[in-house]
Amino acid sequence: MGNNTLDLRGKTAVITGAGNGIGKAAALILAQHGANVVCGDLHKETAEKTAEEAGKFGVKAIGVACDVTNEKDLENLAAEAVKNMNGINILVNNAGGGGGGREKFDTLTLDYIEKIYRLNVFSIYKLSQLCIPYMNKDKYGSIINISSMAGQMTSHNMSVYGSSKAAINQLTKYMAVDLGPYIRVNAIAPGAIKTDALKSVLTDEMEKKMLVNTPLKVLGETEDIANTILYFASPMSKWVSGQVIAVNGGGTQSLE
Numbered sequence: 001m002g003n004n005t006l007d008l009r010g011k012t013a014v015i016t017g018a019g020n021g022i023g024k025a026a027a028l029i030l031a032q033h034g035a036n037v038v039c040g041d042l043h044k045e046t047a048e049k050t051a052e053e054a055g056k057f058g059v060k061a062i063g064v065a066c067d068v069t070n071e072k073d074l075e076n077l078a079a080e081a082v083k084n085m086n087g088i089n090i091l092v093n094n095a096g097g098g099g100g101g102r103e104k105f106d107t108l109t110l111d112y113i114e115k116i117y118r119l120n121v122f123s124i125y126k127l128s129q130l131c132i133p134y135m136n137k138d139k140y141g142s143i144i145n146i147s148s149m150a151g152q153m154t155s156h157n158m159s160v161y162g163s164s165k166a167a168i169n170q171l172t173k174y175m176a177v178d179l180g181p182y183i184r185v186n187a188i189a190p191g192a193i194k195t196d197a198l199k200s201v202l203t204d205e206m207e208k209k210m211l212v213n214t215p216l217k218v219l220g221e222t223e224d225i226a227n228t229i230l231y232f233a234s235p236m237s238k239w240v241s242g243q244v245i246a247v248n249g250g251g252t253q254s255l256e
């Protein structure tokens with residue numbers, strides 16, 4: 001079998017925003033493939049709920065309250081991983097967000113812009129810094145940054161979210177250069193994923209519009225992103241670093 005394996009037994013993964021959506025799906029698939037998982041989320045209860053579900057795969061799993069915009073919380077998340085799991089090999093920088101279509105350019109404040117960059121970009125610098133010594137110690141590290149199609153295309157009123165996600169794409173490439181040879185760094189740019197949050201606002205009409213430029217004619221599921229995270233986390237991608245892969249049904253799910 002050698003390196004052609006998705007087997008993550010003996011490895012530890014830290015996932016931010018693991019209480020819901022893509023982060024939760026990532027924690028579960030990594031646990032299913034044998035990784036111990038540290039599930040960070042703004043909400044302790046949902047982080048613990050994901051950990052409880054992940055634990056059913058027979059791995060060690062803990063939930064930790066962590067607001068990725070708070071430096072102390074990030075330090076605590078990494079410390080909990082090291083204390084409970086003895087190391088860190090995989091980091092999924094997933095927590096992120098923005099004003100989805102409500103970022104009217106002429107009303108943007110610097111406070112808002114800083115808040116979104118702190119959430120989407122600064123958190124990646126800080127948490128990655130905290131994890132890299134352990135990845136190097138084990139000579140096995142994979143950092144997976146969750147970007148967005150908004151970082152590659154344009155639409156109205158998304159300039160802060162979109163540019164912060166574009167920053168993640170380029171940051172991923174610089175990190176790959178700086179952090180080798182034991183650490184690989186890749187990013188995933190999801191298209192529209194049917195998370196609970198999207199489902200709660202999605203109308204048939206919206207979905208129809210989003211599928212016009214989607215060759216595969218369905219919206220994404222969280223498992224579509226989780227499957228790609230598993231690939232990047234595992235030795236299957238051992239010679240892949242500095243890449244941004246769009247997982248988007250082959251197109252863009254624009255509402256414009």
Ligand SMILES: NC(=O)c1ccc[n+]([C@@H]2O[C@H](COP(=O)([O-])OP(=O)(O)OC[C@H]3O[C@@H](n4cnc5c(N)ncnc54)[C@H](O)[C@@H]3O)[C@@H](O)[C@H]2O)c1
Binds near residue numbers: 018021043068147191
């Ligand atoms: N869902 C999509 O269609 C889509 C598309 C492109 C990119 N993305 C990206 O995927 C990532 C995950 O999004 P999702 O749709 O799964 O979100 P979600 O809303 O379904 O879940 C996000 C989780 O992150 C947690 N969270 C929010 N702010 C946090 C913070 N400051 N610190 C720690 N945890 C926090 C929430 O509590 C929640 O559990 C984000 O970076 C998002 O930008 C999502």
